[in-house]
Structure formats: structure tokens, C-alpha cells
Amino acid sequence: MSETTGGVEMDEDVSGVIKKFLYVNRKAPYGTIYALESLEVVLIAAAFDQDVSLVFLDDGVYQLAKGQHTKTIDVKNFSPTYRALEGYDIEKLYVEKESLEARGLTAEDLIVPVTLLPAAEMAELMDGQDIVLSF
Amino acid sequence: MSETTGGVEMDEDVSGVIKKFLYVNRKAPYGTIYALESLEVVLIAAAFDQDVSLVFLDDGVYQLAKGQHTKTIDVKNFSPTYRALEGYDIEKLYVEKESLEARGLTAEDLIVPVTLLPAAEMAELMDGQDIVLSF
Amino acid sequence: MKFGIMVNEGPYTHEASDTAYLFAKAVLEKGHQIHRIFFYHDGVNNSTRLTEPPQDDRNIVTRWSKLAAEHQIDLVVCVAAALRRGIRDENLAEGFRISGLGQLIESGIQADRLVVFGD
Amino acid sequence: MKFGIMVNEGPYTHEASDTAYLFAKAVLEKGHQIHRIFFYHDGVNNSTRLTEPPQDDRNIVTRWSKLAAEHQIDLVVCVAAALRRGIRDENLAEGFRISGLGQLIESGIQADRLVVFGD
Amino acid sequence: MLHTVNKSPFERNSLERCLQYAKKGSAILLIEDGVYGALKGTAVTDKVKKAMKNVSIYALYPDIEARGMQDKAIDGIRLVDYGGFVDLVAEHRNVHSWL
Amino acid sequence: MLHTVNKSPFERNSLERCLQYAKKGSAILLIEDGVYGALKGTAVTDKVKKAMKNVSIYALYPDIEARGMQDKAIDGIRLVDYGGFVDLVAEHRNVHSWL
Secondary structure, three states, X not given: OOOEEOOEEOOHHHOOOOOEXXXXXXXXXXXXXXXXXXXXXXXXXXHHOOEEEEEEOHHHXXXXXXXXXXXXXXXXXXXXXXXXXXXXXXXXXXXXXXHHHHOOOXXXXXXXXXXXXXXXXXXXXXHOOOEEEEO | OOOEEOOEEOOHHHOOOOOEEEEEEOOOEOOXXXXXXXXXXXXXXXXXXXXXXXXXXXXXXXXXXXXXXXXXXXXXXOOHHHHHHHHHOOOEEEEEHHHXXXXXXXXXXXXXXXXXXXXXXXXXXXXXXXXXXXX | OEEEEEEOOOOOOEOHHHHHHHHHHHHHHOOOEEEEEEEOHHHHHHHEOOOOOOOOOOOHHXXXXXXXXXXXXXXXXXXXXXXXXXXXXHHXXXXXXXXXXXXXXXXXXXXXXXXXXXX | OEEEEEEOOOOOOEOHHHHHHHHHHHHHHOOOEEEEXXXXXXXXXXXXXXXXXXXXXXXXXXXXXXXXHHHOOOEEEEHHHHHHHOOOHHHEOOOEEEEOOHHHHHHHHHOOEEEEEOO | OEEEEOOOOOOEOHHHHHHHHOOOOOEEEEOHHHHHHHEOOOOOHHHHHHXXXXXXXXXXXXXXXXXXXXXXEOOOOEEEOHHHHHHHHHHOOOEEEEO | OEEEEOOOOOOEOHHHHXXXXXXXXXXXXXXXHHXXXXXXXXXXHHHHHHHOOOOEEEEEHHXXXXXXXXXXXXXXXXXXXXXXXXXXXXXXXOEEEEO
């Protein structure tokens, strides 16, 4: 049995294994493409039934800012996609409290509900992963 | 009359004009290619008889560090080229004092003789240029 | 006034090429001239005709080609930087030409202003 | 042990692709295996066969091709990232193949370690 | 002269260095991720406000809007569009992009 | 776990953030421009030395040598080659590259 995922035949020995994947987002949107292409990975990853978490720290918290209007820079506004993650069963979104505070933001300013964690707890979370992907 | 420079025929109206060109180097060597490709511009620029200055600040001061041995990372060591600049009549090399000090370096650690300037004087120098190229 | 523009980063990855493009358009709208747009470092990747972004995204390469065609703008790709990165005449998009670094210095001399866009 | 490797930056501009290559060689020298090397973001530019660096410089692209041939290593270039940046079968160097992002996740699942090299 | 800064002040040192270099009477334009340096209530706001006593600070509004920061610019920072960017370049003898 | 840092601590915030995140007993490997964080007598030396009480810090010697910093590494920072880099990855359950 195989299932096509992102144009890929999954090998037999993939099925059954569940690893903890952490996606680390530390970069602001639009200034560079990392945030967008990271999100593209997360969407594909959803098909693999792994244990997926996303963390947003440093300028990565800006990816989730409400009210993004990208028309005048002629770039696609991809922020609504974060709201779609729930539909892909990706529900573990963590934002670092210190990063948010340093930028004068609160959870109210974010486009999706997230879990706020202080850096020390984020570090614990990171520590317990199998795969840490950063972009 | 035209002279070939970097594969380019100089236009008539270039000759005679002398502008002050400043090349700003703020990036470390090897981690990225900017330092090397900046140097390639400077070498071509020498043929144009303009008033050329180079400044090194922040991690750019590392470009001039003595004792670079790049064999084990299989990259060309381009630091000797800074010593060749004099032969191209490029003699105005300025290093920011504060940047050097923050890195625990002195003029003794550098591969070429340079003029040390405090940031405030560097700012004056920058202000007086016609063209400021950064990489 | 005559503007020279230098683009140091590739398309999509950094906003630099977007900003440079929107700046160039504004230069023309303000009635100024563009002496030349010089592509250096990864900026040379702005000139690959093989690019095919998603349907709902801007096409950065063809956008430059169109700007060049409509306003007779000289788009110069640095030969040394291009060879390193796999840009040659065979994959060069319309409106671009490959030439030497001297073209950048010349632009600095002939233009009234030279603006650098990079990472 | 099986290693997966991810390369996020293009050749020459950032040291990431050099470090990834030297790391990959050391993985093999230590007697480990490489499950796959996945090229993403500007990393896809590591696969252009049109590159022609100066004579006295390393050729990053052919170095990958050789490594793949000598050790049967799977070099995968992300199709979405590649199309954006002008990498297609017609300019793809030997030893590379273009495929989907699923190949990266699969590598994360099947390899014992996944190491990311980027900017 | 005109300085441009295109990086977030939380990630890189370029805004901080630029503020040290910008002489009295010169102008700074924040673009791309540099616009995060133009916002109220952040860890760098005070530093920027202090600099505003000596230099004029501008921010590229299209980049602010893209990032959803429309209502957060520090009072006194002038918001410009690309046309305003062109004007700033034209008005100053030279430009340094703090890359 | 193993953390890698590849950026200069003078230009970016990644070493600083990594030092805050690296838990007692974990390891940090400085590579590429990150090796500038491994040097004596700089503005960040004290911060790094302090962290060394809780975490093991390594630096990639080929990158140190390339930059001419052979004699400047902080005592106690362990210098490794690429083989040592591979060993560090193998010895730790996971790796986070602070990009």
C-alpha cells in the first residue's frame, strides 16, 4: 500500500513510524521567503501523520500578525493559511512570550489562537523533539 | 578613445569625470561571498580613475585578518588580494576603531596597513562621498 | 535626474528585487530616467528565463523584461557573478544582457544617483 | 547511522552548501550512510549544470554530482522551490532529481538524524 | 545623506549602526523588514525616538502595511510610498544602504 | 540536544538566543561565521564563558583557520573537524540549526 503525498510514493517502512517534528520559525514574513516556504513544508508534512508542532520566536512571531495587506508590494498575503492549519490537524502552535513582548505585541494581535510559552518552556519543548526543522 | 575595462568599452562622456566612490565592507569573509565579490568590483573600479576609498566596519574588519588558511574548507583565500590593491593605486583603506576593538583586534592583526578612524570620523567620510556601494 | 540601480539578491528569496522593481517603476512615474539596472551577486538570478512561479504569484523575471521593453531600460547582468551561478545566454530572459563589472562603475559615474538593493 | 541532510542556500553566496558538502563527506568517512540530501529554498541552485566558476575555484555543482555517483546518494531538488527559481530538467546537473517536499519529510522519518544547513 | 535600513532591529545590528552613523540633518528610510524599527512599544522604540531629535526618520508604508503594522508607527516617523522613496533619494546627495 | 550557530554574534542575535535556549548538559557547535563567537577578548567573550559552565561549546576548526583565528579560541572551547561535527550529531538525539 502506498499513498501519494506531495508527488511522492511513501515507502512501506514510513507507515507506522510517528516522530515528533518541530518547525522553528524565527524570520519575519515578506523580507525573505523563508516563512512562506516553511509553511509549504508544514502543509505537505500534514499528510504524513506525524506529531507536528510549530514554534514562533524572535521575528517569527510577526508571521502571525493580523491585518497584513500586501497588495502594494505585489506579493501574496499568505497569513490566512495559518488559520487553515487546523483543518490539516496541525494544532500545536507555540509563540514565545518574550519575543512577543519585546515587539509590543499580545496574543490579541495574532491571526490564530496560539499557546504562549516562556523561553524556558520552549527550550524544553525543543529538547523533546526528534526532528527540528529551521529555515 | 576608449579603453577596455572588465570587457566594457568606456563611453566618451565617462572620461574626465571623477567621482568619490566609497566601498563599504560590513560582512565577514567566507560565511558569505559578499566580501570576495566586493573586492572584484574594487579591482575593476581601479581602471576607471575615480577617487576610491574602502571602509571596513563591523564584521568587515575580519576580511583583513592575518593568517587566513582556507584549505580545509576548500575555498580560495582571497585575503592576499588586499595587499595587491596598492599596485592598483587603491590606497585609501579605513578601518573603524570601535569595530576592531569590539573584536579584540588591533592594527597589528591586519594584513595591510590601514587608517584607523573612530565611527564619528567614518561618518564624516561617508557623508562626503558621491557614490556609496555596499554589498 | 538619472538613476542607477543595483540589485544584489535573487528573486523571491529576498524582498530586495521586489523593492528594486517597485522603486524603478516609481522613478519612471516621477519623470526621472533610469540609466541602468545592474544585477550582481545572486541578483543575476533575476534574469533566468526558466523561472515558473505559481499562477497566483508575481513573475519577477518577466516583470523586469516588460519594464525594459516598455521603457528601453538597460538590464545588465554581471558576467562573473552569472557564470558562477549558472546564468548564461541560453537561459537569459528577454531584455537582459550579460556584461562586465565595468558597467556598474560606469553607471555610478554617469547616473546622478546609484541606489543599492540587497540583503 | 542514517543521516538526512537539508541544504537551504545556493552555491557560492552562502557557506551553507560548502559546509553541507564537507559534512556529507565526513558522514561517509565515518562509516555512516546518507539517506538523502534535500535541496530547498535557494538550495535548489546547487543543481544547475550551467554553472561555470573561475578555474581556481571549487565547482560546487559537479562536486555534488560526483559524490552522488561515487556513493549512490539521492540528491533531491524541491520542485516548487526549483520552478520559482528557474531550475528544471533542462538545466539540471547529473545525479540530481526533482521531486516533492514529501521527500524531505520522508527523510526526517527514515533517517536517524536530519541536519539543516542554511543562512 | 540618506541611509536606508532593510533589516529588523531585533535580528541584526544594522539599524543600531545606522543610528550611530546618521549625522545631524541626515535622513533614514526604513524599508522591508527594517520597518519593524519604526514601531511603537517595542524594545527599540526609545532608541529610535531619541535619534529622531537629530535625524529625520521615514518608513516605507507599503512594507508597513504588508506586515500588518498600519496602526503602530511611532508618531513623527514619516510614512512614504515608493514615490516618496524616489524623492528622498533625489533630495540627498548620496545614499548608503545598510545591508 | 545539539545546537549549531552559523552567524557572527556581532551581526545577528542567533548566538544570544541559542545561549538562552541551550539547556544544562546540551552542546553548542559554532560553525561558519558563528566561530567568531568562540574567540578570546571580544565583546561577547564573557557571555560565552559564562554559558560554558552549563553547556559544552565546540567550534569547527576548519572555519576558525579559514578566518585566521587559530590562536584566538577561548580556552575550554573544544575544536573539532568535520568528523567531530558528525560525531556530535550522532551523539545527540536531535539538532537545531539556529538559522
